[in-house]
Amino acid sequence: MPRGLFARSLLIIVAPLVLLQVIATWAFFDQHLSTVSRRLAQAVAGDIAVAIQLWNGAKDDADRQAALDQVGSALWMPLRFEPDAILSNEGNRRSSYVSRTMADAVREMVRRPAEIDDTNGERVHIAVQLPNGILHANVSRKRLFSASAYAFVLWMVGSSFILLTVAGLFMRNQIRPVQRLADAAERFGKGQGVGAFKPEGALEIRRASIEFLRMRERIQRQIHQRTEMLAGVSHDLRTPLTRLKLELAMLGASNDLEAAKADLVEMEGMLDAYLAFVRGEGGEESEEVDLVDLIQDLAAAYRRSGGEITLDLPESLRMVLRPMAIGRAITNLVGNAGKYARRSVVLSVQTQGGSALIHVDDDGPGIPEHQIEEVFRPFRRLSEARTLDGSASVGLGLTITRDLVRGHGGDVLLGKSPLGGLRATIRLPL
Structure with a gap:
């Protein structure tokens, strides 16, 4: 899992969208594409079955060839008969989705051995074994495969990418006020000036920014009040301490007076330490x-x-x-x-x-x-x-x-x- 807020927010958008695309694509290919491809292959296999029936019903070779020419011309599927030929045992030349679908359709509709060769680019060659030879058919690949599948995937992926890009830009604009708030809090924690920090962004982020500014003002006010209070206490105590030092100096020298003077010096040092303690949070700029x-x-x-x-x-x-x-x-x-x-x-x-x-x-x-x-x-x-x-x-x-x-x-x-x-x-x- 990403640790940044922007990455996590983007993942919340991306994950359902990608999951939806995967499910939609799987359903499309498993249901729509397979159904359409199977029906197209069955239609071509049905045309071949009709041509075989006409071939079997013709009286002579001339009628048979005329029937093949007529069917091939009407269906845009050139047909050719090879007498006394036998299919090889190689099976299909390539085990692709088109060849597998077409082979299943020929077995279902024609019920004769057949070979499918779809290695010739735009044409698919179908060879059907007849009792006295082989019937060859060349079918356009467009009749066996629907290009709408690729268009569907491309449009879905492309539109999703565009929408994700737009969502990412908007999400970054929403995250930027959070980053500004974090930077301001970090600078304030380091004792640096926050500067002209302005609450921006969504309502919750604005509220957090406003509360941060109020907190900063309360802390600064508390520090200022404590400094002023201790400075005032120190000032008020220095006056009687000074008078006591003068009075002790005028009384002469004795052991008791020296001890009292030492106590006064210690009290004055304590006041200096108090002021030094609060002066550390004073108004020096970074x-x-x-x-x-x-x-x-x-x-x-x-x-x-x-x-x-x-x-x-x-x-x-x-x-x-x-x-x-x-x-x-x-x-x-x-x-x-x-x-x-x-x-x-x-x-x-x-x-x-x-x-x-x-x-x-x-x-x-x-x-x-x-x-x-x-x-x-x-x-x-x-x-x-x-x-x-x-x-x-x-x-x-x-x-x-x-x-x-x-x-x-x-x-x-x-x-x-x-x-x-x-x-x-x-x-x-x-």
């Missing part, structure tokens, strides 16, 4: 960029900050994406790997099965397999050796990274690295 150039720029910035990184990249890989968002996701993974790598971080890119795979490998302690999904949960920090350092780390790094990548229709996967540590893989659809 554009076509060279992923290799983007990664090389990120690697250069990482080296300037004192980190070591090894690249294994193709010459070029152009993709449609949000460069700042993907750059931030890669930077998060590279920075996290750099904290635990004993030597350098290895970043490689490859394409596989219609996707671009960005691998970030390190030779650090890694993450236990049963805790891989745990690290993607918001505000989740592991207590093992892989725990993030720093007071401002609130467990949103990998959550933000996966959120950014999934906004492009991809995903982030964690697993065992060939270097012995952790492999973080960003999979993006091409």
Whole structure:
């Protein structure tokens, strides 16, 4: 069975039509053609039987020849008698439909041995064994076979082909709005702009397109509201935090004050992380960029900050994406790997099965397999050796990274690295 909607719809039209043609053709050939051909052959055999009767009733050879000439001229069937001749034992020269039908008719109407030879193009030769010789008859093939059978098949097949072509064109026009809807949904899932998408097609397809546009508006409105809400919360909390920092700075130095200042710094870092989490779904537009150039720029910035990184990249890989968002996701993974790598971080890119795979490998302690999904949960920090350092780390790094990548229709996967540590893989659809 075909998998595409157009092919399946066309098959629904073609299958009954072909089945109907097969049944109609079989019924025509089995009933009409065989009946017509049998009656035509019986008519010719009847003419030969009449000629034999006239031959037997004639008084002498002259009368016999006159009877044969008269019958042959009237029936457009030249007759000739070969005296003292005997039929061979070869039977019919060719076992065709015409010869078999004619042989059956001669046996039924004439009741004498006969040979049929239809190898001579437009004429069929019939030889009938008589007691004192052989009667030869040359019959036009048109008298034994109806050409309407071929005309019927040709007209049926030709008209069906024309109708199927017209139906295919109309069906393709009906499928095209479904393809446009699927393309729009795919672009939206990858975080790209849908553009001027207009509902078209049948009523059900228009309804699905309208619901898709409404869903897109609801999702965008929800993202915008969440971003604005957290931005407002952050702004409202920064003011009292700033006042507290000033008041603590004016009180002098003590152990308790230093602990309070550290708490304030941690709270400020948490607010920054909250904003970073929602800013990943912000309003950056997708554009076509060279992923290799983007990664090389990120690697250069990482080296300037004192980190070591090894690249294994193709010459070029152009993709449609949000460069700042993907750059931030890669930077998060590279920075996290750099904290635990004993030597350098290895970043490689490859394409596989219609996707671009960005691998970030390190030779650090890694993450236990049963805790891989745990690290993607918001505000989740592991207590093992892989725990993030720093007071401002609130467990949103990998959550933000996966959120950014999934906004492009991809995903982030964690697993065992060939270097012995952790492999973080960003999979993006091409």
